[in-house]
Amino acid sequence: MNDIKPPATDRSEPFQRLGEIGLSNFAPYLMNRLMGRYNADLRQEMAGLGLTTPKMRTLAVLSVIDALPISELAVYAVVEQSTLSRALEQLATDGLVRREPDANDSRVTRVVITDTGRAAFDQLWPTMARIYSQMFNGIPDEERAAFVETLRKMLHNIRKHDF
Numbered sequence: 001m002n003d004i005k006p007p008a009t010d011r012s013e014p015f016q017r018l019g020e021i022g023l024s025n026f027a028p029y030l031m032n033r034l035m036g037r038y039n040a041d042l043r044q045e046m047a048g049l050g051l052t053t054p055k056m057r058t059l060a061v062l063s064v065i066d067a068l069p070i071s072e073l074a075v076y077a078v079v080e081q082s083t084l085s086r087a088l089e090q091l092a093t094d095g096l097v098r099r100e101p102d103a104n105d106s107r108v109t110r111v112v113i114t115d116t117g118r119a120a121f122d123q124l125w126p127t128m129a130r131i132y133s134q135m136f137n138g139i140p141d142e143e144r145a146a147f148v149e150t151l152r153k154m155l156h157n158i159r160k161h162d163f
Contacts, residue, residue, distance in 0.1 A: 027154075038131055038132075038135070039053050041127075041131045042056065042131065045124055045127045049124060050094060051120070051124070052087065054077065054079045054086075055087045055091055056121075057078060058073065058077050058079070058087055058088065058091060059091070059096065059097075059117055059118075059120060059121040059124075060077075060121060060128075061076040061077045062097065062112070062117070063113060063121045063122075066112055067110045068110060069102065069110055069111075070085075070109055070110075072161075073111055088111060094116075095114055095116045096116055096117030096120055097112060097113055097117050098111075098114055099111055099112075100112055
């Protein structure tokens with residue numbers, strides 16, 4: 001069981017409570033809602049291709065940055081390594097990815113997208129692009145660019161990896 005600790009009383013700056021901030025003003029909540037809706041909108045299309053969210057994320061990342069070590073792929077795909085291992089097993093069985101030993105380090109396995117995997121992702125991409133575009137309906141290009149730049153800065157502030 002988790003030990004619940006009382007809030008510290010000697011803080012130099014008081015933090016607002018979530019109720020004071022409000023869910024509609026709490027960025028992590030809003031980001032989770034966005035991604036939850038995005039993934040839900042993709043689910044039917046993914047299911048038709050035999051994909052799950054971790055599999056889709058894996059193919060998406062590999063379509064841009066191929067031949068990644070599994071540890072880096074887990075970070076880029078935002079998937080726990082144990083979940084990624086199961087997804088990679090299924091993707092490899094389906095012929096969508098293959099594992100290759102690293103040429104410079106025999107301890108490292110790299111994951112490569114196959115032509116079949118690229119074709120599956122290419123089939124899913126129009127739906128992903130449509131939903132992405134829909135999220136920015138009515139938002140000027142300058143605001144979208146500023147939002148994306150803010151997200152990059154936030155990610156930099158909290159990141160644990162150098163990539």
